[in-house]
Amino acid sequence: MNKQIKVRRVIRETPDAITVVLEPDPWIDHYKPGQFINVSAQVLGEVISRSYSFSSTPGVDDFPAITIKRVANGRLSTQLVENLKPEMLLETSQPMGRFALKEDAEHSGGLLFIAGGSGITPLFSMIKSVLKTKPEKSIKLIYANKNEQSIIFLDQLQRLAKESSGQFEVIHLLETLASENLLGAKKGRVNAEVLVEALGDVPSFSAVYLCGPQGMMESACLSLNDLGVDPSQIYQESFSAFNTTTAPINEGVARVTIIKENGSEQITIPKNQLVLNAILNAGIELPYSCKEAMCGTCRVKLVSGKLVMNENYALTDEMLNSGFVLPCSGLAVTDELTISYL
Ligand SMILES: Cc1cc2nc3c(=O)[nH]c(=O)nc-3n(C[C@H](O)[C@H](O)[C@H](O)COP(=O)(O)OP(=O)(O)OC[C@H]3O[C@@H](n4cnc5c(N)ncnc54)[C@H](O)[C@@H]3O)c2cc1C
Ligand code: FES
Structure with a gap:
C-alpha cells in the first residue's frame, strides 16, 4: 500500500542529486536511520517503483527527507531529479529496510x-x-x-x-x-x-x-x-538489483496453488525459475512492479511449502515473521507451494 506525501522543498546537492524534503506524515514519520521508502510513479505510461533512503535523521532533522541521484539512463531517478518541485505529491511506501545501526x-x-x-x-x-x-x-x-x-x-x-x-x-x-x-x-x-x-x-x-x-x-x-x-x-x-540469472538451487518442478479473491489456481513451475516469472509465463496475472525485490508490490503470504529469496529489500522482519515472501526474488524448494493474496 502507498500514500501520497507532499514535497516541502527540493534541495540541489550536486548537478545530479537532489534532496527531497517531505511534509511530516504519520505514514513515514517513524523511520530509523538507514531505512528507505519506495517511491512509485508513472514513467512513459508504466508505473515503476524504486527505493530511496532517508538522508534525514529522526531527532536531528525537523522533516523527513530522501536524497536521489540521477543514474545514467535511469528511468525514475531521471524523472524525479529533473521534475520534482515543492507542493508536488510523491507516492510512497512506509519506511522499510533492515540496514540500521546495531545495538x-x-x-x-x-x-x-x-x-x-x-x-x-x-x-x-x-x-x-x-x-x-x-x-x-x-x-x-x-x-x-x-x-x-x-x-x-x-x-x-x-x-x-x-x-x-x-x-x-x-x-x-x-x-x-x-x-x-x-x-x-x-x-x-x-x-x-x-x-x-x-x-x-x-x-x-x-x-x-x-x-x-x-x-x-x-x-x-x-x-x-x-x-x-x-x-x-x-x-x-x-543499491543495485540482484542478478536474476541465479544458479538453480534445485532441479525438478513444484506444484503451486495461488489463492486469490476470485478463487484458486494450480500450476506446475520449474524449481530453477523465479516463482513470479514462472507464474506470469503461465499466463496468470499477479501484482508486481520492480521484479527486483525492492518495491514490495509482489508481496504474498506463503501458506505452505518453502520458497527461498535471493534478496529482500522490501519486507520488514515483522512481515517476514508473518509469512510474507517476494515471489519475484524467490525459488521454490519444496514440491508443493501455496501462496495467498487474500
Ligand atoms: C535499498 C535501496 C536503497 C536505495 N537508496 C537510494 C538512495 O538513497 N538514493 C539513490 O539515488 N538511489 C537509491 N537506490 C537506488 C534506486 O532505488 C534506483 O535503483 C536508482 O535510482 C535507479 O533507478 P532508475 O529507475 O532511475 O533506473 P533504471 O531505469 O532502473 O535503470 C537502472 C540502470 O539500468 C540501466 N538500464 C535501464 N534499462 C535498461 C535496459 N533496458 N537495458 C540495459 N540497461 C538498462 C540504466 O542505464 C541504469 O544504469 C536504492 C536502492 C535500494 C535497493
Ligand atoms: S516486484 Fe517489486 S519486490 Fe517483487
Missing part, C-alpha cells in the same frame, strides 16, 4: 563508514544519529566519488567534522583530484591500502557500515577480510 555497535568501539556516490544517503542519516546520541563514539567515513563536484552533502560533512572536535573524520577518495585539493582528498578507489590508513587510527572499532555501487562494496569487503575484519562486523546495503 551492540552503539555501545563499544569506534565506527567505520564506507560510502560510494549516492551510497552516502543512509550512512549520512546514521552518522548524524551517532553524533547526536553517542558523543564518545569515534567515527570515520571513507567516501569515494568521481570528483569534488559529485560529492553529495560535502558542506554538511565538513561542518559536522569541524564541529565534532575530533569525534568525526571524513576521508575523501576521488577518481580525479582538483588542482587545488582543499579537501586533502586521496586519489583512487577503496582498497586495502586506504583502509589500512583509516583503520590504523581507530584502534578498536565495533562495526563497519558499507553502502555504494556493487563493485566498490565487493572490493571493500575483500580488503576488510584481508585485514582480518570479522565479516560479522560488516553491515552493508547494495
